[in-house]
Amino acid sequence: MRRIRAAVATGTLLAACSAPLATAPSAQAADAPGFHIQDGRLLDANNKDFVMRGVNHAHTWYPDKTDQALKDIKAKGANTVRVVLGTGDQWSKNDTADVNRVVSQCKANRLICVLEAHDTTGYGEAGAAVPLSKAVDYWLSVRDALVGQEKYVLVNIGNEPHGNTNYTAWTNDTKSAIGRLRSAGLEHTLMVDAPNWGQDWSFTMRDNAAAVLAADPDRNTLFDVHMYGVYDTPAEVSDYLNRFTAAKLPIAVGEFGDMHSDGNPDEDAIMATAQSKGIGYLGWSWSGNGSGVEYLDLVQNFDASRLTDWGKRLFDGANGIKSTAKEASVFGGSDGGTDPGEGACAVTYRLSDWGSSFNADVTIRNTSDKRIDGWKLGFAFPGQQKINSVWNAKAVQSGAGVHITPEPWTNSIPAGGTVSFGLNGSSTGANTAPTSFTLDSRTCTVI
Known part of the structure; x- marks a missing residue:
């Protein structure tokens, strides 16, 4: 998500494309040191199924709000936070010390931390955006803050790495980025965003996901679609997500909202489908949106007591965070599962x-x-x-x-x-x- 999003190309309906996905490559043994993919599912270091239920937080723009925001996000019931970082190319760089501090605060609040490099947003269409190769340079520069945190951290290589221009380069760019990170010794689950400002209306990620996963020597890549105006009907939501799950390809909804300038996303369908399929979702975003998309704030002015209508829907509504989130088993505690009793x-x-x-x-x-x-x-x-x-x-x-x-x-x-x-x-x-x-x-x- 960026503060001003380019309009998404219209005229392409998800349900209209019937080309099947290739099947995911055979799963390797679950011997990764932390999060890993097996049979199309995200498992934690204890080999327990983990379904992300959480929100995005714009750390790079509001670093002074992060400590309290993470506490409040956890208190609302989330099990995951996706943290916006700057690589220094478009926004100020969050260096190794700062990334270390963010990870420590996530762990202290028993939140799984998805770290994402935001400077790639809309590359090819947004003039200031940088290619995925620059995001890889960034991750390698903060490598010391990542290694050893595989149980608690997923690395989201680059936010929305292609706009609506030259998006066909996504497949090779993504394979190259994964290869460089693996060659450098990063064993984390790598999360890769779709092109087309994350919405993949061209089906570029959908139709090439199996090849990208096969190109990862660790077979430890999670695909990330952002659902805004392109996904304004239940059919479009379910068609897109079902194609991944049917092919045993791991998918998450890394961003979505209850409205947007490019159309009105069907948040009810997104949340219901994600819940029924065991797919992770992360709402955009905790607070601090500007440039006309302030309606995407979950709370007003970083005040957890002032939930917006979107915040009430995401946290407290049907299939929402409060009723569906389960804390990652790597934190060791009980999260309340027990005998439900009669008439349950x-x-x-x-x-x-x-x-x-x-x-x-x-x-x-x-x-x-x-x-x-x-x-x-x-x-x-x-x-x-x-x-x-x-x-x-x-x-x-x-x-x-x-x-x-x-x-x-x-x-x-x-x-x-x-x-x-x-x-x-x-x-x-x-x-x-x-x-x-x-x-x-x-x-x-x-x-």
């Missing part, structure tokens, strides 16, 4: 029946005030239905009885939150929805 669930089973075959979309809602881990859902089909495949969960069927267990990325249901999965099956005769469900042997409400 509600289930929605939405059936799409085509005679001899059907799909069902199932949502489990945790109606308790405690997180549910490692859930087991049971139900019985009322007729002659047989499951053929399942996504976002695992299924065992014995006669009419069905037992569903989670995938790693759907393992936890936050207090007041949901997880969703789908199934495809065949049927003979009448096909109706199950009438009762149990979650860990407790009867759920059917809605």
Whole structure:
């Protein structure tokens, strides 16, 4: 995000492009010293699935606000903060000592720290922007602040590294940047932003992600899309993100807002889709926006007690940070997961029946005030239905009885939150929805 964003080219709809993504290269053994990618998921140093839920903070422009901002961001429930840094090319350089201090403050507040170099924003279109190669120079210059922090830090190589001009260079530029950082010994998860001011309306990142991941010798690259005006319908949001997850390519939404000058992003769809798919998201931004995009502030004047409407939506709304964030296991403490007690669930089973075959979309809602881990859902089909495949969960069927267990990325249901999965099956005769469900042997409400 920059303070004045160029208009995004129009006329290209995400849902209109049907070219499939290549499948991700086979995952290597999870032997990285810190965060790492495996089977399209971001895992922490304890091999635990980690889903980013947090915000962006403009440290390079407001360094005197950072210490308090990180405390307040954590208090609002976030598990991650994406920190804006300057390389010295367009904005004042945040040197090794300053990066050290930021990382220390993130750790003190039990926040995972995504460090991003902002000076690349809109390269090729924004006159003052610099190429990714300059961002690599910067990371190498502050290398001493990064090495040894792989458990707590992700390196976001360069913010929105191409505008809407010459964006086809993104693939080779990104491969080169990753190669240089790996050659220098950086073993962190590397986060790479999409071109087109981060929004990838051209699908350049989407269609080349598998090749970029394969070019990383550590196979430890996380892709980052920024969702603003291009993503103004649920179909566009889900189409883009689903193509990554279906191909087992790791993706996060590193920036998004509830409105923007290039259109009105569908923040509800972004948050709901991210939650259902176990995809990380980071709202833009804590405070300090100017030049006409002040509406993107989450709090007014860095005052945590003065949430804006956007802040209330992101932190407290459906699929928001407060109800879905889970602290990284590398910090060692408990984050509240426990037995939810009786009457703790509600289930929605939405059936799409085509005679001899059907799909069902199932949502489990945790109606308790405690997180549910490692859930087991049971139900019985009322007729002659047989499951053929399942996504976002695992299924065992014995006669009419069905037992569903989670995938790693759907393992936890936050207090007041949901997880969703789908199934495809065949049927003979009448096909109706199950009438009762149990979650860990407790009867759920059917809605």
